[in-house]
Amino acid sequence: MIDLYAAGTSNGMRARIALEECGLAYKLHPIDLQKGEQKTPQFLAMNPMGQIPVIVDHDGPGGKPLTLSQSTAILLYCAEKSGKFLPKDPAARPAMLQALMSASTDITPILGVVIGIARSKEPHGPTADMFKGRLKGLFKVWDELLGKRKYAAGNEITIADFSLYAGYVRSKGAAPDVLEGMPNLDRWAAEIGARPGVQRALKF
Ligand SMILES: N[C@@H](CCC(=O)N[C@@H](CS)C(=O)NCC(=O)O)C(=O)O
Numbered sequence: 001m002i003d004l005y006a007a008g009t010s011n012g013m014r015a016r017i018a019l020e021e022c023g024l025a026y027k028l029h030p031i032d033l034q035k036g037e038q039k040t041p042q043f044l045a046m047n048p049m050g051q052i053p054v055i056v057d058h059d060g061p062g063g064k065p066l067t068l069s070q071s072t073a074i075l076l077y078c079a080e081k082s083g084k085f086l087p088k089d090p091a092a093r094p095a096m097l098q099a100l101m102s103a104s105t106d107i108t109p110i111l112g113v114v115i116g117i118a119r120s121k122e123p124h125g126p127t128a129d130m131f132k133g134r135l136k137g138l139f140k141v142w143d144e145l146l147g148k149r150k151y152a153a154g155n156e157i158t159i160a161d162f163s164l165y166a167g168y169v170r171s172k173g174a175a176p177d178v179l180e181g182m183p184n185l186d187r188w189a190a191e192i193g194a195r196p197g198v199q200r201a202l203k204f
Helices: 010-021 041-046 071-082 090-119 125-148 159-174 183-193 196-201
Strands: 002-006 026-030 054-057 066-069
Touching: 002 010, 010 071, 010 090, 010 159, 010 196, 041 054, 054 071, 066 071, 071 090, 071 159, 090 125, 090 159, 125 159, 125 183, 159 183, 183 196
Parallel strands: 002 026
Antiparallel strands: 002 054, 054 066
């Protein structure tokens, strides 16, 4: 059994999609970020950064408990533990990692800035537009890529798709205008979003 500490942000969704799609048994412990539950001494003992998501796998490597933060590390851990959603051909792994990192380390942090500016007391319009433009530019490239391939890293579904979907679905809710006019991305998102495991993972 794995304990998941998360909230319904793109990082939280990424970790929960990983557990659902990899078919790993887990218990969700919702963390209320507004109340600061990620800064309690108990939480900081699991992740001194005071951020969700965190998993505790009571049957980790060597049968020992493992505590792990960082949504993309959790995604990779679940894929390796279950043997699912990694390219079958080892030669395809670098391209999968490239797609995974683009989704996790380019899109999600910029989305975080866009949401942070929108929620600030005095949002600075030009800065908001600059970061929204950057986010739109990244998604535009993904739209072009998905016009040439079925999935994020090629023609088989991998954890890169789950990472990208977490960023996509959260952007759709928080800044839908950045996703306008992206038919290939929409086609891909409709397929990923229809997966029962993904649907369960989004219900926080
Ligand atoms: N790179 C980390 C980022 C984690 C992160 O930024 N978590 C946010 C929510 S999406 C959080 O816990 N924020 C609360 C805080 O920093 O106090 C990951 O991928 O897990």
